[in-house]
Amino acid sequence: xxxxVGEGFVSLLDCTMRSHPCQTSEVHAIWTFVGKEQMWFNxxxxxxxxxxxxxxxxxxxxxxxxxxxxxxxxRGGRTAQRFMLDLQSRLRGRVxxxxxGFTPYVDAVEVARGTNVDYxxxxxxxxxxxxxxxxxxxxxxxxxxxxxxxxxPNPARISTSYVExxxxxxxxxxxxxxxxxNAFSKKLENIRAxxxxxxxxxxxVPIHRTRRVTPAMAAGVTNxxxxxxxxx
Numbered sequence: 672x673x674x675x676v677g678e679g680f681v682s683l684l685d686c687t688m689r690s691h692p693c694q695t696s697e698v699h700a701i702w703t704f705v706g707k708e709q710m711w712f713n714x715x716x717x718x719x720x721x722x723x724x725x726x727x728x729x730x731x732x733x734x735x736x737x738x739x740x741x742x743x744x745x746r747g748g749r750t751a752q753r754f755m756l757d758l759q760s761r762l763r764g765r766v767x768x769x770x771x772g773f774t775p776y777v778d779a780v781e782v783a784r785g786t787n788v789d790y791x792x793x794x795x796x797x798x799x800x801x802x803x804x805x806x807x808x809x810x811x812x813x814x815x816x817x818x819x820x821x822x823x824p825n826p827a828r829i830s831t832s833y834v835e836x837x838x839x840x841x842x843x844x845x846x847x848x849x850x851x852x853n854a855f856s857k858k859l860e861n862i863r864a865x866x867x868x869x870x871x872x873x874x875x876v877p878i879h880r881t882r883r884v885t886p887a888m889a890a891g892v893t894n895x896x897x898x899x900x901x902x903x
Contacts, residue, residue: 676903677864680871687892688739688761695733695767697834698758698776700726700746701841703848705856720745721859727841727866728754731834735889736879738837738870743863748775755783765822769793769829777820789822791829837873845869875902 706722726746731738740758744750751773765787770776772794780790796814817829842848847856847865856862874887875897887893 674860674864677860677867680864680867680902683871684867684874687887688737690763691732691737691739691761691890691892692764693732693734693737693739693762693766693890694764695828696730696758696762696769697733697831698728698730698754698768698770699831699834699838700728700771700773701838701848702726702746703855703862705859705862725859725862726750729834729837729841730754730758731837732886732890733828733830733833735886736833736837736882737874737886737890737892741866741870743859743866746773748778751775751779752782755779759783765789767824767828769824769831771795771831780820786821789824790820791824792818792820793829793831794818840873841866841869871902872899 702724703726704724709724712723724746725743728742728744728750729738730740739761740754742750742754742757744753752775755776756779766784766789768780768784768788768790770780770790770792772792776792780788784790794816795812796816797810798813817824817826845865846852846854847862856865875885875893876899878885878896879889882889885893885896888896
């Protein structure tokens, strides 16, 4: 059932998230794993790209809170490029783009958008403290250093706050992202199906408390609030 519904939602998002006039986009990635964590792969075990650590690369329109695209894969240049090329196909016009400090984004953005982007990276520096046993969050941020990569980004709009907050919601709402449980995905296609369900619901069903409309309505994708029945 999850797979069939997920396939339908993929078709829905592919049809509706096109030529989106996004002016300010934030991208970030959230970690999870499939089957087992990367650190438990032994030296003799062949690396299977469908197992182990997986990252969900998420793009969010900072103005409408719409999520026009996401990609699941290994944390590397190939996944970053695949993500940016797909995002390029969904956005219209020149975009103000902010990413975190993940280096492969630089080449991926250049391949996908060339010079037709105002792009900046927001690199965070952390306080050097002992990690300690059982800590699952990064240390306190001591400094954030924005770096202009291309074009003329607005310093006031260089931020990844909205998409990082969305990543927290993903971890709270999607059981497969809960740490220290056996709820993790056993197959890569299952986590992709669960995520597309989550993002489709986010875009079309709940009303955003600040904008008083759904993200899809704010972006002009639809003119009404959808119920779960409409979505299914």
